[in-house]
Amino acid sequence: MSLGKATNQVALSIGNSVLPVVQSCRDLGITMTHDLSFSEHINNMVFKAHQRANATLRCFVSRNITLLLRAYLVYVRPLLEYNSSAWSPHYKYDIDAVERVQRRFTKRLPGLSNYTHNERLSFLNIRSLEQCHMRADLILCYKMLFGHLNICSVDFSETRPAGITRGHPYKLYKRHSCCSTRSSFFSERIVNTWNNLPVDTDFSSPFSFKRQINRLDCLKLCY
Numbered sequence: 001m002s003l004g005k006a007t008n009q010v011a012l013s014i015g016n017s018v019l020p021v022v023q024s025c026r027d028l029g030i031t032m033t034h035d036l037s038f039s040e041h042i043n044n045m046v047f048k049a050h051q052r053a054n055a056t057l058r059c060f061v062s063r064n065i066t067l068l069l070r071a072y073l074v075y076v077r078p079l080l081e082y083n084s085s086a087w088s089p090h091y092k093y094d095i096d097a098v099e100r101v102q103r104r105f106t107k108r109l110p111g112l113s114n115y116t117h118n119e120r121l122s123f124l125n126i127r128s129l130e131q132c133h134m135r136a137d138l139i140l141c142y143k144m145l146f147g148h149l150n151i152c153s154v155d156f157s158e159t160r161p162a163g164i165t166r167g168h169p170y171k172l173y174k175r176h177s178c179c180s181t182r183s184s185f186f187s188e189r190i191v192n193t194w195n196n197l198p199v200d201t202d203f204s205s206p207f208s209f210k211r212q213i214n215r216l217d218c219l220k221l222c223y
Contacts, residue, residue, distance in 0.1 A: 038087035
């Protein structure tokens with residue numbers, strides 16, 4: 001698979017076997033295409049999530065909302081959150097496609113069909129999937145910056161010198177991106193959200209950080 005606009009005309013082989021040219025491949029459960037778009041992965045994932053959500057509503061005889069919601073959180077939501085930092089959508093149609101799974105499931109719960117989507121989320125005390133993806137991005141960024149992962153954080157992001165800007169002391173430097181593929185990559189899209197964290201954010205431990213961002217509206221941090 002050739003990445004980018006350039007096409008590889010060289011035939012590659014292992015031994016006497018010529019490797020086929022493909023437009024997409026799957027690695028660790030994530031489907032990646034030659035243009036670094038994850039729309040194919042999102043479409044496949046959403047299709048499986050709809051199937052599993054429908055099966056959940058059919059298989060349970062009980063119409064208890066708590067039980068059905070628990071089954072959804074255990075069997076469906078993990079499909080929509082697995083490794084989201086790698087494929088988190090930035091196109092509106094992809095975001096809507098992912099959200100539609102949760103929107104459709106919650107609307108089919110007994111007594112909730114006449115409520116709006118936000119009212120159903122508030123009643124069920126769950127977050128939108130877009131917020132869950134942003135939360136996962138923030139947690140991954142924290143682990144990278146504070147040495148909880150065996151990677152070199154400098155390869156992904158660069159911190160600003162302390163005291164130059166207002167806010168918390170761990171702000172990231174925003175690089176210039178010349179294409180949407182780069183600007184939507186994890187290390188670039190997380191910068192604004194991370195830099196907009198409140199001044200009193202507790203960075204002392206992963207547990208304290210997670211507990212604090214659980215109380216925040218992650219969508220508001222993007223602006």
